[in-house]
Amino acid sequence: MKKVCKSCLYNEDHPLGIIINEEGICSGCLIHKEKYTLDWKERWNKLQKIVKEYKSNDKRNYDCIIPVTGANDSYFTVYIAKEKLGLNPLLVTHNRYYNTPLGIRNLSNLRIKFNCDIIIQNININSIKKLSKATLYRLGSFHWPVIAGQTVFPVRTAVNHRIPLIIWGAHQGVEQVGMFSHLHEVEMTRRYRKDHDLMGIEANQLVNSFDLVKEEDVHQLIYPSEVDIEKVGVRGIYLSNYLKWDPLQQHILMTKKYGYKTAKCQRTFDVYDHVDCWHFMGIHDHIKYLKNGYSKVLDHACREIRHGRISRNHALKLVDFYTHQDPKYNDLLFEWLGIKKSSFEYVIKKHAKYGYENKIDLNTPELSINTLIKKIGFNSSLNINYDKKDKKYILFGKGYP
Numbered sequence: 087m088k089k090v091c092k093s094c095l096y097n098e099d100h101p102l103g104i105i106i107n108e109e110g111i112c113s114g115c116l117i118h119k120e121k122y123t124l125d126w127k128e129r130w131n132k133l134q135k136i137v138k139e140y141k142s143n144d145k146r147n148y149d150c151i152i153p154v155t156g157a158n159d160s161y162f163t164v165y166i167a168k169e170k171l172g173l174n175p176l177l178v179t180h181n182r183y184y185n186t187p188l189g190i191r192n193l194s195n196l197r198i199k200f201n202c203d204i205i206i207q208n209i210n211i212n213s214i215k216k217l218s219k220a221t222l223y224r225l226g227s228f229h230w231p232v233i234a235g236q237t238v239f240p241v242r243t244a245v246n247h248r249i250p251l252i253i254w255g256a257h258q259g260v261e262q263v264g265m266f267s268h269l270h271e272v273e274m275t276r277r278y279r280k281d282h283d284l285m286g287i288e289a290n291q292l293v294n295s296f297d298l299v300k301e302e303d304v305h306q307l308i309y310p311s312e313v314d315i316e317k318v319g320v321r322g323i324y325l326s327n328y329l330k331w332d333p334l335q336q337h338i339l340m341t342k343k344y345g346y347k348t349a350k351c352q353r354t355f356d357v358y359d360h361v362d363c364w365h366f367m368g369i370h371d372h373i374k375y376l377k378n379g380y381s382k383v384l385d386h387a388c389r390e391i392r393h394g395r396i397s398r399n400h401a402l403k404l405v406d407f408y409t410h411q412d413p414k415y416n417d418l419l420f421e422w423l424g425i426k427k428s429s430f431e432y433v434i435k436k437h438a439k440y441g442y443e444n445k446i447d448l449n450t451p452e453l454s455i456n457t458l459i460k461k462i463g464f465n466s467s468l469n470i471n472y473d474k475k476d477k478k479y480i481l482f483g484k485g486y487p
């Protein structure tokens with residue numbers, strides 16, 4: 087029997103690694119408690135001191151790189167760097183191609199409101215499709231090239247443009263599972279990216295996979311060499327080590343102050359995190375459940391329990407309600423990859439450790455679910471219904487504010 091944390095809902099089987107102590111409390115909950123004991127004024131001063139070294143005097147050079155998307159903690163990270171730390175950032179984004187109209191709009195609004203330059207990486211679509219198929223077969227993940235691109239493009243840009251400092255938002259190893267203390271001030275590493283973000287596989291290991299992937303398909307996803315990184319002195323810091331990180335409060339502030347727009351996502355009550363992607367909270371999340379036995383809504387629920395905005399029992403109810411909802415828009419993905427639904431399901435079943443069928447009674451009344459969501463502080467009534475002509479990926483989009 088797996089041990090489950092008495093405080094949140096994670097068990098010790100978490101893919102990032104969770105330890106449950108003798109009192110039955112998990113490492114993630116223990117590290118979360120630091121948020122209420124650390125001297126955040128002192129932590130902030132430390133951050134100011136770190137970034138000071140990287141400020142250019144004449145404002146003609148970029149001080150740092152910030153990886154962004156049309157969702158997640160992008161707005162807040164840029165807000166802190168630009169408005170609070172006085173830095174001149176270069177924004178970078180890796181085009182995942184599964185873009186929703188709202189994601190493109192948010193990204194456009196972000197660079198306009200904060201008056202920032204942005205570089206967008208558009209890897210050729212044929213290579214991305216080949217890689218998505220290869221990782222789907224091998225790892226049960228069509229999303230792997232997105233993660234690989236998002237985590238390496240900022241580093242490659244830092245090396246190529248000689249901008250040493252990269253500023254990220256939250257570190258999941260700290261925020262979710264308590265792998266490190268905030269005080270460890272853990273920074274970006276090649277190793278963490280490979281082991282956790284990329285599921286242990288580097289891009290070059292995919293060459294010759296199923297006769298699909300060639301050398302030229304992966305070169306944009308290869309991490310720069312140690313020599314190149316050292317030459318520029320590239321380092322990546324995480325704001326969550328220096329600020330009392332609270333995504334819900336941050337999103338509410340960014341919505342009010344800078345017009346970040348949200349929508350109801352599939353399979354969760356969180357309306358902020360992944361509104362830019364057709365699949366992250368859909369079929370990608372469904373696969374996460376089949377492989378790991380839990381979906382993203384559990385991450386969201388644990389986070390809200392820890393912030394004291396929902397009880398453990400109510401959180402369980404939300405998790406039960408959302409975990410087994412069918413993902414939408416799968417047809418877009420099958421068409422994009424050029425594979426049949428039946429082949430996709432065949433591959434996923436090979437990687438699934440957990441039941442493919444719904445196991446939980448879905449009779450929990452929607453009304454009480456909406457009440458719970460509102461109680462935490464999320465707006466449960468937001469919705470976007472894409473009509474037929476809008477139901478497609480935006481492969482390139484300049485957006486509007």
Ligand SMILES: [Zn+2]
Binds near residue numbers: 093094111112113115
């Ligand atoms: Zn816990």
